[in-house]
Amino acid sequence: MPDSGYPWPIETTRLDNGLRVVVSEDRTAPAVAVNLWYDVGSRHEPAGQSGFAHLFEHLMFEGSVNVAKTEHMKLIQGAGGSLNATTNPDRTNYFETVPAEHLELALWLEADRMGGLVPALTQETLDNQRDVVKNERRQRYENVPYGDAWLRLLPMLYPPGHPYHHATIGSMADLNAADLATFQAFHQTYYAPNNAVLTVVGDAPAAEVFALADKYFGALPARADIPPAPDGRTVTPTGQPVRETVTADVPAPRVYVAHRTYPFGSPGYDVATVLATVLGSGRGSRLYQRLADGERIAQPDLVGAYGVDLAHAPAPLIATATARPGVTAERLAEGLAEVVDELATVPVTAAELDRAKALLSTSWWRQMATVDGRADTLGRYATQFGDPATAGERLPALLAVTAEQIAEAAAEVLGAADRATLSYLPEETA
């Protein structure tokens, strides 16, 4: 294996208007990935505007000055490409992978919606996409058992006013109240070239991409005063565990145990990543071995732990288990807490550590196996840490984590006093 997690060339430039351009050429396949990270997410939303960053992402597909409504999708798919966009608390990303001969089309489309969305934005479009997003909320959060767990966990972990207190999907009330002027202002505020990173990976030389980027994006004006999101880096622990129990139409008791750890990108988060893998990834993990196999109180397919890789505040680490028939939520919560507690007291063995690192290595290379996976990674590191080449440091850093560091991190951030526990109980047993 290479020493770096990113053994491909990376070239960067910055246009006069502040747009950062990252290129990583790889001519293996005749495909090219175009990816834009805008440094705006739901953490920027003020009270009363929850869900706006994500609803705005939808509006970006609905036409701009030179692109008719729904034409963006049609042009990319008509070029043979795949495309999508996502919004999370930290950022919004837009991406398409196209056969390499359509690179210029993709750049033209992205430039048009970066620089020319507002004149094309209509009340009709807003109303339509508001309905679509409300259906997305119903489908993903309201109409499925446990679907609202994430919506409940965030306010348990982050206090009111914290940028991660509310979920990206937003509330129905705020979505209903969204007006056109707010979205016009949202675009003018955040969708500026100096608030974005354009990454192109695949069958395209850097010099060509830089020239095309300048051609299509170069004349878009920078914005001088982009307001930052509220600072959430410091979350003062209350010293009291938080518990919430929900009785709902769910098929079995389920428990989530959540903690704030460290921001993504920090050394602490690397430790938390390995720790989460030791704790809850795979059949060899502690949670599986103890709760699914050993005590047999958890359903084997539904036990696990993972970090949520947010960069602007101590990021969540979540462990979860669902009860086998006859097992109570209380028993399950005790079991989960025990296994989490032991991370500080029962040293991680060499075999556990090797297993976790092997799984993380495969996971890293899987992300690197496609041009789109690489583009999103480089865009992230350029946006959040100022240098795409730092992406290559992540895997070596994960592989350098020690058992001692895991025990220290567990003692520091996984204490029972800092724990949020969310339990679901089926209605009939309530």
Added chain:
Amino acid sequence: MTLIAARPGPGTARPYRFPAVVRRTVAGGQVVAAHLPGQNLAVALLLLDAGAGREPVGKEGVGGVLAKALEEGTAQRDATTYALAVEGLGTELVTGLDWDSFQVSVQVPVDRLTAAVELLAEAVRTPRLDPADVRRVRDDEATALRMDWANPGPRADAALRADLFGVENRWGRPMYGDPDSVAGLDVDDVTVFHSEWFIRPGTLVVAGDLDRIDLDALGAAAFAGTGGGPVERGGPIEVPLREQRRIILVDRPGSVQSTLRLGHPAPHRAHPDHVPMTLAGTVLGGAFTSRLNHLIREVRGYTYGIRGEFGTSRRFGRFMVSSGVQTAVTAPALVEAVGEITRTQVGGVTEDELAVARSWRAGQLSVELQSPRSIASALTTLVVHDLPDDYHARLRADLLAADVEQVSAAAAAHLHPEALTLVVEGDAAVIRDELTAAGLAPLADPTS
């Protein structure tokens, strides 16, 4: 104006190339591999003729239980030791099945591939299958299905499948079985299914940098101790269309959305109309830009998304539309969806729409075939459907050559809006009267 108004045209396309395919017979089994130079990751996938179509009627889900039981220890080591060995290489044992095949695979950095395949073979060929473990796995699988069936979708899927294909047939029952069928399995069902289908050599599919992979060693590991030849797979099954459209209502009290599954039987995978049929399905519902998604999502705002496609396996196929729509608009969404299916069947497709559909399907053959996992999946298609090494290049040419007449003819021949079964899983008390009043079709008793 700071924007450039003129839309750029395409540059010069590089020729399409699917990775070089290598086929080899090793130790009584077949190895089919694709060369991905420079890839750090490699995938090996053992393909067995042990899909859901091989499960006896009444034993639905036995393949899924066996899949889980494979990891409960082998002749050589217990479950925990096995898990640590596999995961210590950086992979999990990934199992899956469809109607035509059972698949078990590993994905690892290329230098660990032989060790991973040895472990894969150990679980597949020599699982311990201790009766107490098998019973526990069965109970866990039944519970897992119960969990899954608490979500919207599985019950609607089952109702549609039963109505299309008949519950007396294996292919009229859920592919993974249901909570009751799995709960009713016994240890012998599992061990017999293993001895019948998991000892035959099968095919080992490999995707990775073949300069760093010893295919003979992989084949020797995968096929050691196997025996028995291929078994006749059966021809296409004739499935009659319904004479009249019908609605099946699956009650989900309090649901804020209605889950829609609309479908009818369609040709099997080897049908000569496969390409034009796929394109007709793409224009109607197979892409974000399709007619259904445009109208129901982008114009009406009834849903987060709606898809419609022909789905095909070796012996049968079907056309199906699926969506989740807000409860209050269930009836108008159904009316509009049936309207678009009818319009496509009657009027065919336009050149403008087809241009997008054919370019998209063709382009996906390069854009979506990058990772070892996706290439392995493409190789699996070659094996399961007896296709040649240059299949993907030929498919690409066929897609690009399909014209409006061919695709419209396929839409006319293979869409049957009057024979649709419309399954609606939603709050019956709220939507029943509205569905009846919509006049689309009579409400059927799902058991008839």
